[in-house]
Amino acid sequence: MSNEIKAHVRVSNQRPTFWRAVSAIVRKDLASERRSRELFSAMAMFALLVILIFNFALEMDAGTRASVTSGVLWVTFSFAGTLGLNRSMAVEKDRGCLDGLLLAPVDRSVIYFGKAIGNLLFMFVVEAFVLPIYTIFYNINVFHPGLILVIILGSIGYVALGTMLAAMVVQARTRDILLPIILFPVMLPLIIAAVKASSAFLQGLDMEFIWPSLNILISFDLIFIGLSYMLFDFVVEE
Amino acid sequence: MIKVHKLVKRFGLKPVLRGLDFEVKKGEFVGLIGPNGAGKTTFLRILSSLSRPSLGMVKVAGFHLPAQAAAVRNSLGVLSHQPLLYGDLTAEENLQFYGRLYGVTNLDSRISEVLDLVGLSARRRDLVRTYSRGMQQRLSIGRAVIHDPQLLLLDEPYTGLDQDAGAMLDTILKSVTSQGRTVVMTSHDLVRISDLASRFDVLSRGKIAASTQREDIPQDGLLGFYRHAIESKQESTKLEAANVK
Numbered sequence: 001m002s003n004e005i006k007a008h009v010r011v012s013n014q015r016p017t018f019w020r021a022v023s024a025i026v027r028k029d030l031a032s033e034r035r036s037r038e039l040f041s042a043m044a045m046f047a048l049l050v051i052l053i054f055n056f057a058l059e060m061d062a063g064t065r066a067s068v069t070s071g072v073l074w075v076t077f078s079f080a081g082t083l084g085l086n087r088s089m090a091v092e093k094d095r096g097c098l099d100g101l102l103l104a105p106v107d108r109s110v111i112y113f114g115k116a117i118g119n120l121l122f123m124f125v126v127e128a129f130v131l132p133i134y135t136i137f138y139n140i141n142v143f144h145p146g147l148i149l150v151i152i153l154g155s156i157g158y159v160a161l162g163t164m165l166a167a168m169v170v171q172a173r174t175r176d177i178l179l180p181i182i183l184f185p186v187m188l189p190l191i192i193a194a195v196k197a198s199s200a201f202l203q204g205l206d207m208e209f210i211w212p213s214l215n216i217l218i219s220f221d222l223i224f225i226g227l228s229y230m231l232f233d234f235v236v237e238e
Numbered sequence: 239m240i241k242v243h244k245l246v247k248r249f250g251l252k253p254v255l256r257g258l259d260f261e262v263k264k265g266e267f268v269g270l271i272g273p274n275g276a277g278k279t280t281f282l283r284i285l286s287s288l289s290r291p292s293l294g295m296v297k298v299a300g301f302h303l304p305a306q307a308a309a310v311r312n313s314l315g316v317l318s319h320q321p322l323l324y325g326d327l328t329a330e331e332n333l334q335f336y337g338r339l340y341g342v343t344n345l346d347s348r349i350s351e352v353l354d355l356v357g358l359s360a361r362r363r364d365l366v367r368t369y370s371r372g373m374q375q376r377l378s379i380g381r382a383v384i385h386d387p388q389l390l391l392l393d394e395p396y397t398g399l400d401q402d403a404g405a406m407l408d409t410i411l412k413s414v415t416s417q418g419r420t421v422v423m424t425s426h427d428l429v430r431i432s433d434l435a436s437r438f439d440v441l442s443r444g445k446i447a448a449s450t451q452r453e454d455i456p457q458d459g460l461l462g463f464y465r466h467a468i469e470s471k472q473e474s475t476k477l478e479a480a481n482v483k
Contacts, residue, residue, distance in 0.1 A: 015312065016341035024338035028324065028331075035326040035365070096320030100381070102288055103322075104339035105312035237290065 021106045025114025026121070029088070033122065038091075039084050043126045047080040048133065055137045065138050070198030073142070074191055076130060077123070077151075078158065078184070084122050085162040086179050088115060089170040098170070102236060112232040116163040123155050146201035146210070153217040154194035160221060161186060164228040168235050190220045239264045239389055239420040240285065245294035247280055247444075254280045256444035257294070264388075267421040269435030271428065271464055276441045278424040282393045285422070286316045299389060312340070314389040315382035319397035321374040322381065325367030329358050329377050332366060333384055340385035352380040356410055372403025379410055390414070392423035396430060404430065432460040440467035447471040 016024070033039050054072045058064070092098040092115075101111050131142050162183055169178040184191075197213035240262040247255040254277045262268050272278050283289040285298055287307040296303040299313040316322075323332050330349060337345040353359045356376040366374060375395065382390060395411070396404050404427075411434060415421050425431045431438070432452075438460060439449045448467035450456075456463055 014341045014343060015308075016338060020341075021339055024335055028327065028335045031331060032324055032326040095325065096318070096322050097324060099288060099316075099318070099320070100322035100336070101339075103286060103311055103314075103316055104336075105308045105341075106339060107308065 015105055018107065018110060021104070021110040022114045022117065025101070025111065026117050029115070029118035030121070032091075039087050039122050040125060042087065043080040043084045043122065044129050046083055047076050047126055047130045050076045050079055051130065051134060051137055065140060067199070069134075069138055069140050069142070069202060070195045072138075073130075073134060073198060074154070074195050076134075077127060077155070078187070078191060080126055080130075081119075081123055081155075081158055081162060082180050082183060084119060084126070085159070085166040085183075086176055088119050088122070089163075089166040090175065093170045098236070108233040108236060109229050111236070112163060112167070112228055115167070116159050116228070119163055120155060120159045123159060124152075127151055127155065140202065142202070144201050147198055150194055150197045150201060150214070150217065153214070153221060154190060157190045157217060157220040157224060158187065160224040160228055161190075164224070164232065164235065167232065189216060193217050193220070239266070239299060240422070241295070241297040242285075243295040245281075245284065245296060246292045247277070247284060247289070248292045254444055255284075255291075258441075258445055260439070260446060262420060262422060264420055265418055267415055267434060267436045268423070269431040269438045270422060270424045270441055271426070271431060271438060271460075272424075272441035272447075273468065277444045278441055279393055281441065282316075282318075282391050282422065282424060286314060286391050287311055312385070313387055314391060315385070315387035316391045316393070317375075317378055317382045317395050318393040319395065321366075321378040323366045323374060323377060326365060328363050328365055329353065329369075329380075330362045332377065333380055336381050337384050342385050348384060348386075352384055355383075355413060356380045357406070370403070371398050372400065372406065375399060375403065375407060376410060379407070379414060383414055388420060390419050390421045390423075392421065392425075394424055394426070396425060396427050408433065428460050428464065438463070440464055440471075442468055442471040445471075 051072070058068065092101065102108070135142050165183050165186070166179055169175040169182065172178050193213040193216035197210055197217065200210045200213065240260065242258060242260040245255050245258040245260070246253060258277075258281065270278055270281070280289065284291050284296060284303070287303055287310050290304050298310045301309040303310055324335070327335065330353070333349045333352060334345065337348065342348055350359070353362050356379055358373065358377055358380070361369070361373070366377065369377065392411070395407060399407060408430060415434070423431060423435065436452050437449065438452070438455070440447045440463075447470065448463065450463060
């Protein structure tokens with residue numbers, strides 16, 4: 001070990017830009033997940049089980065399948081998403097790394113956006129894994145551009161609010177139970193709108209029937225991204 | 239470097255810090271000692287902007303807390319008994335991550351320098367979860383100084399280390415602090431802290447009970463000074479309680 005630093009490197013610190021710091025957190029989460037595969041394997045396995053259980057439990061004919069498809073799809077995404085949200089903040093808390101993030105000389109909303117974007121990417125990966133399986137089991141082509149748009153908007157809203165609430169409950173001993181209990185009631189408008197819009201796209205309804213649900217999804221996304229941006233600092237404050 | 243005046247911190251109705259006054263000059267190494275529950279960790283968490291004061295004035299590196307917290311965080315490094323490292327990342331990736339968060343510009347050369355300082359260059363590409371507790375703590379020092387902070391806050395850095403790992407940490411801390419940094423360190427290990435610090439403050443019941451420079455330590459040593467300070471504080475607290483009654 002060489003403790004004598006012969007040529008001390010001149011360290012110059014420039015406070016990182018907002019998005020550079022956000023990207024550092026996202027890259028860290030992706031690198032960590034690439035190694036451990038903790039989040040993806042838990043979320044994907046859970047989603048697969050939900051699809052299988054619904055498929056065999058409901059014993060549906062073709063007509064019923066078409067009507068319940070979007071509901072089962074969003075139940076799958078919501079439940080799998082909750083696992084991911086819980087885990088992503090718990091990893092920071094359990095290893096004490098949340099303090100490491102909070103000590104960085106950046107706006108605290110950087111942490112929110114970094115974690116939220118990471119969660120969103122994991123959710124997209126799981127959704128990309130679930131959709132083909134879903135198509136096979138339910139014999140319905142879910143690769144409809146409109147449905148993909150709904151999934152993207154719904155996932156953004158889900159993660160925007162979910163990341164905020166996960167940060168809120170991470171200090172609690174009962175966080176695993178607490179998150180779904182407080183998440184799902186608040187998430188209800190988003191899930192109802194997402195189910196309605198998905199169902200309308202799959203049934204080939206006119207856009208005039210779909211716009212109200214899409215508007216709810218867009219409004220939900222904007223409201224909760226804005227609220228989280230403003231409030232995250234207070235949420236993580238001791 | 240640090241100015242604290244009449245600092246109060248309460249958790250609910252329970253006061254932990256009770257009007258604490260504290261000052262540290264640039265380049266000083268202050269050893270903060272005290273019994274469990276005296277408020278040492280709470281105090282360091284306030285200095286590092288992780289916790290808000292309930293009352294009082296806190297100024298670190300010329301900036302007020304909590305109003306200018308981001309500026310304060312840029313000039314301090316924190317080492318606690320938790321390493322604040324990601325087990326699924328390598329040592330190099332951990333330092334890269336923290337270096338990016340602090341906006342260190344010449345990051346690659348700085349990482350090499352820091353890994354050399356903490357003696358982990360040979361294992362820079364190993365996952366941190368494969369490290370021993372001592373190695374994790376050494377890397378944690380690297381994390382704390384990656385942005386070359388003026389002020390280091392060390393909270394019980396020897397917790398969980400064996401004799402060899404502790405001795406190695408001593409060497410690294412001496413090297414890190416010899417570069418003119420200001421340091422505040424809490425520890426229950428009076429032997430180790432007496433070897434490193436230039437000033438010793440005893441924190442008891444949320445206040446500084448006594449303070450001495452290294453050269454002014456009485457003949458019975460740091461332990462004697464510490465015991466005397468704690469006993470005096472207990473007596474004065476009893477007297478205060480009796481007066482209130």
